[in-house]
Amino acid sequence: MVTKKEKMKTKVPLKLTLLAILLGFSIQAFSNFKNVNIMDDTKKEAIGLLVIMKAKPGKEEAVKNFLLGGLDLVNQEPLTVSWFAFQIDESTFGIYDTFDVEAGRQAHLKGEVASALLANAGELLENFDAKTAIQTINIVASKHKIGAQNNGLLVIMKAKEGMSKDVENFLYAGMQLVGDEPKTLSWYAIKIDESTYAIFDTFANDEGRDAHLTGKIAAALIENAPVILEGFETSAIQKIEILASK
16 A cells, blocks of 8 residues: 555556546646555445355355355454455356455454354365465455445456556546446545555445446556556456445
């Protein structure tokens, strides 16, 4: 996550500069803007967890039911700010949750949902290794609106060597475009490690998701991908179903 202590010495690629101009920023304003952790509402989310898991053959419905049952437990965790259980394809599932402070994340990792996941992984999940599957993340930027969150997108991307800050700059600038999308309910830009980033966003229905996919931020992503991302293909834009959320 970029902090105010990190001075703006990174050169902004031409396409990102053009994006900033389209958004109505001067280059100086863009440099100041990219170091702000943008929050569209009063939710305080700084860190999180991302867990991707694959069901064993024949266990898909059991994994889905397990995740649905986790919502009641998560609702009893006051320091878990947001929690999403989602399905990527017939056998691939995920959990994405957020916290304001590290104490909240650690409480969740020691709580009933995590304990139940580890206890049931051997029976339900294919080659699940908690050390690698449970990924700690930092939240770069986020926005929220009230509404039923049924559909979503998960996009995982890897920065080219030396381009990590440029990817973060792009995500900061893109946040302004997402702010103009009334049907995008939640939008998160997250940092998984020094070069790996992701976008996680939610919608009430296919109409909202399709509007986002044909909107300015998606177009900007495709346009900038060859410059700042390593081997990015449109297949990285994964449609997901939100099974449950807090």
